[in-house]
Amino acid sequence: MDQLTAMRVFARVVEAGTFTRAADTLKMPKPSVTKLVQGLEEHLQVKLLQRTTRRVTVTPEGAAYYERTARLLADLEDIEADVSNARTRPRGRLRVDAGSSVSNFLLIPALPAFRAKYPDIQLELGVSDRSVDLVGDGVDCVIRGGVLPDQSLVARRIGELEFLSCATPEYLKRKGKPVHPSDLQEGHDIVSYFSTRTGRLVPLSFIPREGERIDVMGRSSVAVNESTAHLSAVLAGLGVTQLPAFVARPHLDSGALVQILGEWQGPPFPLFIVYPQNRHVSAKLRAFVDWAVELFAPFRPRREVTELAARR
Structure with missing residues (x-):
C-alpha cells in the first residue's frame, strides 16, 4: 500500500463526506478510493470511518488521525514547493468557482493574462450562481457577492458592484418610464432574480440621496436564478430590472437598454474571494488570489486602492 496516497485519499473522503464525491474530485475510480481507505x-488496525449508504462519518480515532495528517500533508506540500521552486513558479491544478456574469464578463476575458503569467497552473473554473460546498466539492476558492452565510470561511473583499436600473426602449414605450421606485409596484413588469440558496426573490433596492432604503418587489413577469439568463430576459423586453453596471453598460451604450431612475442609487454589492479557513494557502492559490485582487481593483473605492498602492 502507498501510505502517502492512502492518507491523501482518506483526507479527501473526510472533507467530501462521501466516497463518491471524493472519487470524483480526485478523478479516481470509487473502488480504488475504497480500497485505499x-x-x-x-495498516493502522483502527476504524477511521463509519460508512452508511449516503454518507460517511469520522470516528474519534479517524478525527484525530485526520487532524494530524492534514497538517503533515500541508507541510509536505510546502517542502515540495520549496524544492521544485513552485513558490516562484506556481503550478498544479486549481479549482475556482465564480458566478456566471462575473465569469463571462470579467474573469474569462482576463484569463489570457493569467495564463501568460502562470502557465503551469491548470485552472478549472466552475461557472454557476449556486452556492458550492468548498470543502466537500474540493474547490480551492470562490468569488461570490452579497452576504456570506458561512462565517467559518476566510473572505477577502475585493470590490463593490454598482447596480443600474434599466429596461429596453420598446418596453418603456409600452409601459412608460417610471419616475419614482414606487411606480414599479403597479403597472410595470419586473424581471426578477431568485436566490439559488434560499429560493427567494431578490427585491429591487434603491437608496435616495436623503432618506431610507426602498425595496420594491412589484409584479414579477419572469424570475431566473442565473445572471446571464437574467440579462437575456431583460434584453428580451420582459420588464424592468437591476443589473451590475459592468453587465449593463455595453447595452446602454448600444441603445439596447435604457437606464431609468438614475438619481436613485442602488446599495453597493460587496464582492469577496473566499476559501476555507483551514485550507493550506498554496502558492497557486495565493497567486490566483493576488491576481484577482488586481483584476477587481477598478471595483474598489478609490481610497482602498490608494491605500493598497501605498503599502507596496
Whole structure:
C-alpha cells in the first residue's frame, strides 16, 4: 500500500463526506478510493470511518488521525514547493468557482493574462450562481457577492458592484418610464432574480440621496436564478430590472437598454474571494488570489486602492 496516497485519499473522503464525491474530485475510480481507505485502516488496525449508504462519518480515532495528517500533508506540500521552486513558479491544478456574469464578463476575458503569467497552473473554473460546498466539492476558492452565510470561511473583499436600473426602449414605450421606485409596484413588469440558496426573490433596492432604503418587489413577469439568463430576459423586453453596471453598460451604450431612475442609487454589492479557513494557502492559490485582487481593483473605492498602492 502507498501510505502517502492512502492518507491523501482518506483526507479527501473526510472533507467530501462521501466516497463518491471524493472519487470524483480526485478523478479516481470509487473502488480504488475504497480500497485505499480500507488498506489504511488495516495498516493502522483502527476504524477511521463509519460508512452508511449516503454518507460517511469520522470516528474519534479517524478525527484525530485526520487532524494530524492534514497538517503533515500541508507541510509536505510546502517542502515540495520549496524544492521544485513552485513558490516562484506556481503550478498544479486549481479549482475556482465564480458566478456566471462575473465569469463571462470579467474573469474569462482576463484569463489570457493569467495564463501568460502562470502557465503551469491548470485552472478549472466552475461557472454557476449556486452556492458550492468548498470543502466537500474540493474547490480551492470562490468569488461570490452579497452576504456570506458561512462565517467559518476566510473572505477577502475585493470590490463593490454598482447596480443600474434599466429596461429596453420598446418596453418603456409600452409601459412608460417610471419616475419614482414606487411606480414599479403597479403597472410595470419586473424581471426578477431568485436566490439559488434560499429560493427567494431578490427585491429591487434603491437608496435616495436623503432618506431610507426602498425595496420594491412589484409584479414579477419572469424570475431566473442565473445572471446571464437574467440579462437575456431583460434584453428580451420582459420588464424592468437591476443589473451590475459592468453587465449593463455595453447595452446602454448600444441603445439596447435604457437606464431609468438614475438619481436613485442602488446599495453597493460587496464582492469577496473566499476559501476555507483551514485550507493550506498554496502558492497557486495565493497567486490566483493576488491576481484577482488586481483584476477587481477598478471595483474598489478609490481610497482602498490608494491605500493598497501605498503599502507596496
